[in-house]
Amino acid sequence: MPKLGFLGGTFNPVHIGHVRLALEMAEALSLDRVELIPAARPPHKRGEGMLPFELRAELLALAVEGIEGLAVNLMEAERPGPSYTWDTLTELVRLHPGADIHFIMGAVDLVNLHLWRRGPELGTLANLAVSTRDSLGRDEVAAYLADHPELGCEPAGPGKWLMPSGNCVELVDVPRLDISASFIRERFRRGSNLRYLVPPGVEGHINRLRSQVLEIWS
Numbered sequence: 001m002p003k004l005g006f007l008g009g010t011f012n013p014v015h016i017g018h019v020r021l022a023l024e025m026a027e028a029l030s031l032d033r034v035e036l037i038p039a040a041r042p043p044h045k046r047g048e049g050m051l052p053f054e055l056r057a058e059l060l061a062l063a064v065e066g067i068e069g070l071a072v073n074l075m076e077a078e079r080p081g082p083s084y085t086w087d088t089l090t091e092l093v094r095l096h097p098g099a100d101i102h103f104i105m106g107a108v109d110l111v112n113l114h115l116w117r118r119g120p121e122l123g124t125l126a127n128l129a130v131s132t133r134d135s136l137g138r139d140e141v142a143a144y145l146a147d148h149p150e151l152g153c154e155p156a157g158p159g160k161w162l163m164p165s166g167n168c169v170e171l172v173d174v175p176r177l178d179i180s181a182s183f184i185r186e187r188f189r190r191g192s193n194l195r196y197l198v199p200p201g202v203e204g205h206i207n208r209l210r211s212q213v214l215e216i217w218s
């Protein structure tokens, strides 16, 4: 049974924190592949400052180039309307019958699951692989799951809970690099060097498109 990981995000732009997250999860959970899925129309981050989907996808392709086990999945571009994770996961389950699917998210995302469209039901579709940093976030996740009985999570070992669907919520310690896409955008606006904060191909490409990118991020 293939073990597949899916990492959704806006990737505006992709940075090394995203790539490391995908690699750490692949290793910790023995995933055969992790696909990074850029949100075509993120429901929570609409409006200005968002690079066009095609450019975010191009940058992602450059970021994973040559890295075994990582790939980019552009499926959200094919669906009209807001890109809800529920719809994406439903489609992924249909496309990969019998696969062991792990949806990757940060602890911060998990404790806001009730705000997502059909968020508390996501566990009926896939395992939830939740990144925590040096155990930070573990207590918050445990408290959240205890406060939300509708998720039906039963402790199943350290940092692991079983859901009624048979899927698990599993915490994985990921050394979080203290960077975000907002931080990258801010540095780019200032004209600061982005070396080692974004993959080399990404740095080269956004620098080549500097005026177009600045117009969007300013």
Ligand code: ATP
Pocket (backbone or CB within 6 Å): 008, 009, 010, 011, 012, 016, 017, 018, 021, 104, 105, 106, 107, 109, 131, 174, 175, 176, 177, 178, 179, 180, 181, 182, 183
């Ligand atoms: P922004 O600053 O625009 O909110 P972001 O980089 O924090 O951007 P996304 O691109 O949507 O956000 O992130 C996609 C996923 O990657 C999310 O699950 C997020 O928790 C995770 N992530 C983002 N930055 C890091 C990082 N530095 N280390 C580990 N995980 C990260």
